[in-house]
Amino acid sequence: MGRNAGHARAAVLIGAACAGNFLEFYNFLAYAFFAPMIGRAFFPSGGGNLANLLYALMTFAVGFVMRPLGALLVGRFARAHGQHAALMLTFGMMAAGSFLIAATPPASTIGVLAPTLIICARLLQGFSDGGEVGPATELLYTAAPGGLGGVFGALQYMTQLLGSLLAVLLGLVLSLCLSHDALFSWGWRLPFAFGLVIIPAGMVLRRLAAGHAIPPHHPAPPPTPEERRAAGAVILFVFLGIVSATIATYLRTFGVSYAVSVLRLSPAIGMTAMTAGLAAGALSVLASMVFLARRPDAPGAVTGVSVLIGLLSPWLYYRAIHHPGLGSQLALNVGMFALSGFVISCMWKLFLDALPAHSRSFLFGVLYATAVSVFGGLTQPTVTWLIAVTGNPLVPGWMMAATAALGLFSYLRLRTATTTGARSA
Numbered sequence: 001m002g003r004n005a006g007h008a009r010a011a012v013l014i015g016a017a018c019a020g021n022f023l024e025f026y027n028f029l030a031y032a033f034f035a036p037m038i039g040r041a042f043f044p045s046g047g048g049n050l051a052n053l054l055y056a057l058m059t060f061a062v063g064f065v066m067r068p069l070g071a072l073l074v075g076r077f078a079r080a081h082g083q084h085a086a087l088m089l090t091f092g093m094m095a096a097g098s099f100l101i102a103a104t105p106p107a108s109t110i111g112v113l114a115p116t117l118i119i120c121a122r123l124l125q126g127f128s129d130g131g132e133v134g135p136a137t138e139l140l141y142t143a144a145p146g147g148l149g150g151v152f153g154a155l156q157y158m159t160q161l162l163g164s165l166l167a168v169l170l171g172l173v174l175s176l177c178l179s180h181d182a183l184f185s186w187g188w189r190l191p192f193a194f195g196l197v198i199i200p201a202g203m204v205l206r207r208l209a210a211g212h213a214i215p216p217h218h219p220a221p222p223p224t225p226e227e228r229r230a231a232g233a234v235i236l237f238v239f240l241g242i243v244s245a246t247i248a249t250y251l252r253t254f255g256v257s258y259a260v261s262v263l264r265l266s267p268a269i270g271m272t273a274m275t276a277g278l279a280a281g282a283l284s285v286l287a288s289m290v291f292l293a294r295r296p297d298a299p300g301a302v303t304g305v306s307v308l309i310g311l312l313s314p315w316l317y318y319r320a321i322h323h324p325g326l327g328s329q330l331a332l333n334v335g336m337f338a339l340s341g342f343v344i345s346c347m348w349k350l351f352l353d354a355l356p357a358h359s360r361s362f363l364f365g366v367l368y369a370t371a372v373s374v375f376g377g378l379t380q381p382t383v384t385w386l387i388a389v390t391g392n393p394l395v396p397g398w399m400m401a402a403t404a405a406l407g408l409f410s411y412l413r414l415r416t417a418t419t420t421g422a423r424s425a
Contacts, residue, residue, distance in 0.1 A: 013143035014152065016206045017136045018159045020087055023202045024132050026163035027098040027195045028063075028125055032380065033164075033171050033256045033274070036267075037188035041106040042115045062119055063126030064377025071369035074131025075362045083135040083361075087206055090128040090135075095199045097124035102192035130373070134365020141352055141360065150349035151292045157344050158285045161337075164253065165278040167191055171256070172271035183267060234354045235367065237414035241347050242371040244407035250379035251396050251403070252277065252336050255329075257380070262393050263324045272326060277333025284341025291342075292349055299415060302346045306408035309339050310401040317397030336400065343404075347411055354418045 031038065039056030070090070078086035100121035107114040137156045144152035170191045178187040255277065259270030291298065316335050320328040355363050386395045 013139050014155070016087070017139035017143070018155055019202045020091055020206055021132065021136045021156060021159040022163040022166075023195065023199060024090070024094050024129055024163070025160040026167050026198075027094055027192065028129055029160075029164040029253060030167040030171075030191045030195065031101065031122070031125075032250075032253050033168050033271075034188040034191065035257050035380075036260050037184045038101075038118070040184055041188075042104070042118050044107055058381050059115070059119055059122055061377035061381050063122035063129070064373040066123050066126035067130030067369035067373040068366065070127035070130030070132075071134060071365040073127075075134055075365050077131075078135050078361065083139060084206065086131065086135050087139075088203070090132040091199070091202055091206065093124050093128035094132075095196060097121040097128070098192050098195050098199075100124070102189050102196065126373075130369035131365070133368045134361040134363075137352070137364055138361035148293060150351075150353040151289050151296075151345075153352040154285055154289050154292075154345040154348045157341075157348060158282060160249075161278050161282045161285065161341070165275065165282065168256065168271050168274045168278060170194060172268065172275055175267040175271050180267075231356065233417040234414065235363065237410045237417055238351045238354060238364075239367050239371055241351060241407060241410035241414060242368055243375050244403045244410060245344050245347060246372050246376040247379050248340055248400060248403045248407070250376050251383065251400050252333070252340065254380045254383060254396065255333055257384075258393075258396065259329055261384075262387060263320065265324060265329070269326050269329055273329035273333040276330050277337035280334045281337030281341040284338045285345050288342040288345035292345060296349070297415075298346060299412065302343055302411055303408060305339055305343050306404050306411075309336075309343070309404040312339070313400035313404070314394065314397040317394050317400075321393050343407065347407065350411065350414055350418070354414060 035056040038059075043055035043059070074086050074090060077089065098121070100117050104110075104114055104117045104121070133156070137153055140152050140155050141149035171188075174183055174187045174190060253274075255274050256267070256270040259265040259273065260267055291301075295301075312335060316328075316332045320332045352360065352364065383396050383399065387393055
């Protein structure tokens with residue numbers, strides 16, 4: 001009876017964290033997938049498709065500026081009022097931002113007020129998303145069965161993929177059912193409106209989780225000088241690992257805009273390939289979680305897959321450029337998402353296990369928000385700008401290879417830092 005109650009409690013907590021993270025990233029990433037349409041509606045210019053896309057992605061990047069502030073303020077709010085209150089707050093703010101994007105008239109109707117409202121919406125979403133990650137990840141880690149907190153922490157990335165998958169599936173359906181003009185005129189608003197409809201489900205789950213709240217950790221004794229040095233190394237390499245994962249994530253989710261605005265393919269092709277890629281990524285995360293539960297330490301596997309990503313990325317992008325179409329887009333998206341799903345799951349486990357338990361939620365939230373704020377928000381505008389300036393659409397392939405090298409470096413150094421810290425303790 002007690003075991004069943006424990007399983008039910010864990011299921012409710014994990015469900016609340018996953019559902020909330022799913023809905024947050026559904027709304028957040030929908031903007032990236034529909035950036036070409038949003039650019040035409042709110043940021044019209046005489047510079048063509050790439051100029052419109054660049055303005056839309058710069059506004060996408062604005063939301064990232066608020067992430068560290070959200071992580072800091074919501075992290076403090078969670079310490080004072082509990083994880084449940086913090087997660088309800090972030091959810092409500094994300095809903096408000098999504099409403100603004102769905103309801104704001106185009107610039108042709110209200111002029112400069114339109115892009116102003118969209119920027120406000122992105123600021124709200126960025127603040128709430130920054131505050132969401134730490135408490136939600138801590139819920140997953142603490143509610144997981146004994147010894148598997150780091151493994152279950154990979155669900156944080158899994159729900160990002162599933163939220164993005166729902167957004168791109170809706171985009172695919174719309175691109176197949178609506179004309180090009182209708183999709184660019186009003187059809188792109190429907191996913192944001194749908195996100196508002198499904199938000200109450202997340203609110204219900206989080207209210208249920210309030211009855212199973214996790215008690216706060218007792219304050220830890222002050223760290224010794226040796227522990228401070230070890231913690232500093234851990235924080236540095238966790239940060240670098242998150243930077244690598246962040247840049248790679250936003251390079252992959254640039255896929256639809258890349259297909260439509262750079263390779264001049266139809267939205268249906270871009271959405272289909274992204275759908276397949278996200279599904280492959282989700283399955284890869286599940287497979288890696290099973291692998292990690294059986295073999296918690298897998299440096300050889302991570303090294304091999306990381307090297308494979310570095311070698312394959314430029315070639316897959318080269319194929320997509322010189323043989324444009326559904327086949328090359330499927331190969332690019334499925335390959336990148338499937339390989340990265342395994343690596344990110346292994347890295348996520350190492351990150352969460354390495355951080356001190358008494359401050360894991362706050363530290364992970366701040367490190368994640370800072371890395372995403374600085375590098376995630378700038379990745380897609382930077383790639384777009386580099387392609388426009390150099391005329392070389394292979395830029396994202398070389399960037400993906402570079403991030404794989406950085407990720408492997410941070411993973412191996414973090415393993416060394418945690419091993420050294422464990423021995424000295």
